[in-house]
Amino acid sequence: MTPLEPWERVYIKDSFMDSLHGFIDCGWCHEGNESGADKDEAHEDLVHYPSEEARFYCAPCHEEQAQHYRESIHTTQEGYYERFELRSGYDLRSEGYEHALEEFEGECGKCHASCGQCHVTRPVTVGSGLNWAHEFKKTPDLKTNCTACHGSRVGEEYTGGHEGLKTDVHYIPGAKRCEFCHSAHEMHGGDGTVLTYRFDENNSEAPRCETCHSYAQESNSYHQQHWAGTSGVTLSCQVCHSQNYKNCNGCHVGGDGITGSSYLTFEIGRNYLKGNARYQDYDYITVRHIPIAPNTYEPWGIADLPNFENSEPTWKMTIPHNIQRWTPQTQVAEGAGCSTACHNSQYYLRASDIALYENANYNEDTGETGYGYSGLTRELQANKDVIIP
C-alpha cells in the first residue's frame, strides 16, 4: 500500500463535491470554524473523525448502520478485552485497573474501526488520510481498508504474498473481494447481537463455505467421510484446502511488537470449540499460533498472566485465507488413499511441535532450536485440548 503524501491525506476533489455527501456543509460533520482567518483558527474545535461519534454525525441519515455498528466487534473489540480477562483473571474495565485500561486502549484498543475508517479514510492504525479525496465508498477497498489492518496474516495469505504459496482461489483482483464472503450486515454488527469475539456462537453472520459449496458434500469420498461425516470424524474445510500460513511468537506491548519469530506452517488440531453451536460440527480444525506470552503486558507493569495455561489455547482456531482445491493434503498419488497424505502425518499438532515452535528463536529456514523456553510447560498445558496425542 503506497503511503499518502501529507497533502493527499486532506485533499478534496471535485468527485467528492459532486457526490451526495459533498452537498453537506463541512461544519455539519467536522464542526471547526469555517470563518477562521487562518488554518489554526479554522481548525479550532475540529472533529477529525466524525464517525467516532456515529450516533451524532452518521445516525441522522444512516440510523440502522450507526446503531448496529456500535455493537459490532470492529467497534467494541470485545474479543481483545475478553481474551485479556480470561488470561489475567480480571476485567480491565473494572475499578482499580485504570492505568492498565488506559495503556490497553492506547495500544491494543486503537485498532478498532469506525465508519469513516472503512468508507472514507484509511484506518488510523496505518496513518489514516482520505482514501478517495474524501469521496465516500459504499464498499471498502481491499488493500487500503481491509488488509491495511488485516494485512500481515489474512492479506498476505489471500493475495499470495508468501513466496511459494498460491493466492486464495477466491481472490480475483478487482472482482471477488472481501465483501464476497463478508457481508455489510456482518461488518456492521449483524442484527445487533453483541458478540464477545469473532468465534462467538451467536455470530450468525460469519461466512460459511457451505453457503456456496453445499452441493459438493457428496461429490467425492473424502467429502462424504469428513464433511458429511460417514467416517465418524469431521474436518473443517481448511484442514484439507488451505496452505501453510503465518504464525507468530512473543508479542510485547510498549512498542516492541513481535519479539519472537514468525514462521509459516500448517497444523491440524482438535477442535477445542466443539460444543460451540456454530463450530461444533468439526472434530478437527486448522490452528494457528498467536503471539501471546505470559509476559506480553510486562511493560505495563503486568508481569504475568496467571491464567495463561488454564484459559485459552495459544494454538487457536484459524480460517486461513489461502484456499486451494489442490493442496499437499489433497494431492495424493494415483490410486492412493487420503491417509497417505494426512493420517498420522506431520500436520498433526503434537506436543513436540509446541516445543519446536514455542522457542522464541525458532528459525523456519533451518529448523534450528536449542535455545530453550521457560514457558514451555505452560504452553503445553494451555493447548492440552488442541494437541493431538
Next chain:
Amino acid sequence: MLSRTVFAYKALLIACMVMLAGILTGCEPDEEPDDEKVYPDTSCVNCHMDKDLLKEVADPIEQTEDSGEG
C-alpha cells in the same frame, strides 16, 4: 396631437431597441467560458481543494504499510 402620439410610439420603439440591445449585450459573455465548476465559497473548500497550498501547509504524519495485525 397625432404628432405627439407618433413621437411617443417612436420613443417607445427606441426605448425597446435600447433595452433589447442592452439585454443582448448583457447576455454576451465578458470572458471565455469557464469550465471549472463553482462550489460553495467556504474557507474549508478553498484550502482543501488547493493542492499547491496543501503541499505547503499539510502536516506530515507517520504512516505504515499495514498495521501488522490480523
